[in-house]
Amino acid sequence: MIFFILASTALNIVGSIFLLTGIAKVIEPWKFTQHITKLNLVSPKLTIPVALTFTAIESALGIALILGVFPTVIMPVSILLLFGLSMLTYWSTSTGKTEDCGCYNGLLKITPTQSLILNAIYIFLLIFGEFFGKYQPTILWQWLVVLITFIISYALAAGSLEYMQENGRPFIDFTPLKENRMWQIEWLGEDSKSLMSGSVIVVFMSPECSQCKHWLGVLKLVQWQDNLPAIVGLIDTENIQAGQDFVDKYFLNFPVVAVDKKFYRKLKIEVVPTAVLLEDGVIQEKWIGLMPMWFINKIK
Template sequence: MNLKALIGFIRVFVGILFIISGFIKLNDPVGFSFKLQEYFGPDVLNLEFLSPFALGLAIILVIVELVLGVALIIGYYKRLTLWLLLLMILFFTFLTFYSAYFNKVTDCGCFGDALPLTPWQSFTKDVILLILIVFLFINIKYIQPFFTNFGRSIIIFATFIACLSFGYYVLMHLPLIDFRAYKVGTNIAEGMEIPDGAPVDVFDYNWKFKVNGEEKVFTTQGDYPTVEGEFIGVDTELVTKGYVPPVHDFTIEKDGEDYAEEFLNTPNLIVIVAYDLSKTEWNGWPAVKSLTNDAIRRGYQVIGLTASGVDDVNSLKLKQEINFDFYFTDATTLKTIVRSNPGILKLNNGTIIQKKHWNDAEEIELEKLPTAKLDLDFNLKFQLDSITRLDNLYRPLIQESDPAKRKALADELGIPEEDYTGDLWKKQRMLDTTNLQRIKRLIERYGYPGKSLVGEPTNLVALEVIAHNPGEVEEYLDVLKKAAEKGEIPMTQVAILEDKHLMMQDKEQIYGTQAQITAENGFFIWPVTNPETLNERRKAAGFKRTIEEYVADLMGKDAQFKALKLSEIKRL
């Protein structure tokens, strides 16, 4: 191959590589902007002032990269093109070397999620490209343009317009090609599985000992070394990276519990993803609200996933009148799932059926399910959901006696300092009284607001407010029982409330749900009326366990149910 042919081959090879790299990133400019933000972070280049401009810079860089690839192939202003290519590759070579040497960014994002490269692989690739571009520069006279000057200008202009149009399209919708682990058709639970026999992480354990007054290091694969000396410490070093499943670090948390398994086994689930509510596109939430209200009416379960705190969640729900609950998921995971804030997923038992930008909310396909509740009143539901927050505003703080932990809990709940100090019981009782008045007015207008009217779990709000006002329980017991008979609320919840009410009046309970501790009797089940038929009443009310099973779970497997009489009880 003569020099001219070699130059022609290298020119086309480098040009195509830039076009492919640019197109993959232009297909997902939001993802590339996240990568730039990593580089701009304080632990890498410490250029945080550039982070707000990351998306704009990402779009400019990838369009320039792609256009330069086309310009190199067709020979458009070849000297200017080569200078720009040289400057660009020098910039990227510096970034990849910095990432590799200091181990700052584990994936440069050169080819997006289509072809993840390690930092050293990225650096090697850039060095090769740098050599090839310098070689082209030296032999620039052998680069012969294609087409006429006017034709080349038209091609470059058309490429630029096409890039702008494509970039705008994917920003307003989602990437045309999804290279990530959460693409449509993926089962999230299966994506988290580790195959049998998959390689695991291998570590070197560097044990430090002082032997004869000298510090020495002994390296093993984990075993404690047999050394006669004084142990100082041990450091671990990753030698070989094990298998990493496509989907990892996926959790759905709330109040310290992980609900991932539950929701990944839920059919007909709509998930709203908003990784950061402070950066969310507020004009997208009316479309989300319309979709989710329709989904709830048609029988779908709807949840939100965010990395934002409770205060941001409550603010959003209040301002946008959102009718579903949010759970916590890592921000990086949410950014990976969908490149929209908010974004929408339709899942069925953990399999992603549809994934849409909020602009395309109307494209989510919703069927009328057997669990459909077409008569749901979302205005009423929103009123009740707003009462829930006030109903439980201070109760978690009241239960926490440690001042530091109370402050941390208040911060987590988004409660300012003036609201978590002082007489919290008095503050909560004032809220309980106000909430009860609101519930009374709603019951007078609608009757008991059950699940056919407001769905679940909002159907329990009125019951919980009444329960927190013990003096009003007797007045509403008949209302609650009738609602339970109609299936609007669980009969078990009404039974528990009735038992507690009877116990507080020193009367026999009906279903055996309440236990007490006294000096004479210890821990025991409060006296029950007609104990010989207790299990029949429990079963009729919907309790799954007999009184004997309940006692064993509550007091220990060897505990026995003892039917006491009121006359035998002496309270503390």
């Protein structure tokens, strides 16, 4: 009896993890999409469909494990998935393609080693659940719940991504950089004072970010026009000289401040470029990855 309870608990734990990570990807699918892009294993045209499909599968697997749907198939599939993801994590992080596994989509900050250890624990729990669990035959309503979870997860993730692409900001924002909030002086110290009056666009960038380089030409044009907000760039490097080298390399006409990487983590900047439009120090809009077309159309 005790082994049956432990087995059910083990599967509920792993199922809940799958479901939570799936939900995290549904809320912020652009992060997972960017992670897949870095892996460079699929065609750019397939990146979004692959990200959305994986998100839906992950959520559906979580529900299937919790409900005990067809365990003789679902559990081996889950074990193989975790094993494959572990190999992918080891390869991508050891080759420098990614910094982490991308599994938790920013929900949990862990090192690659910690990710591999957690995956090993999940695999152990699944094996334990498969050998010691006692399961009833799967009935129709359970299959329907799994199928509905797959469809809803895919649709919500697609909708969340479309909203981001159309509006340049997430539908649900968990970061300190939210609309109608004040920019905090302590975030940049003395450098924050110039942001507290007038219209200013603060752009979070990284020297290694290819998309950031596409933004630079537009930002330089914006800086030249008096009727548009001023531009202030931030790059995640502690080396002040590296910041100046970045300015010189791209002939930037706007100020760039080099900041500690911890600053990006504090403000939960996980995708670059990210920009915020300030009016007298109040955040009016937030753009992640894409500059909205209405603003681009204002540039002469």
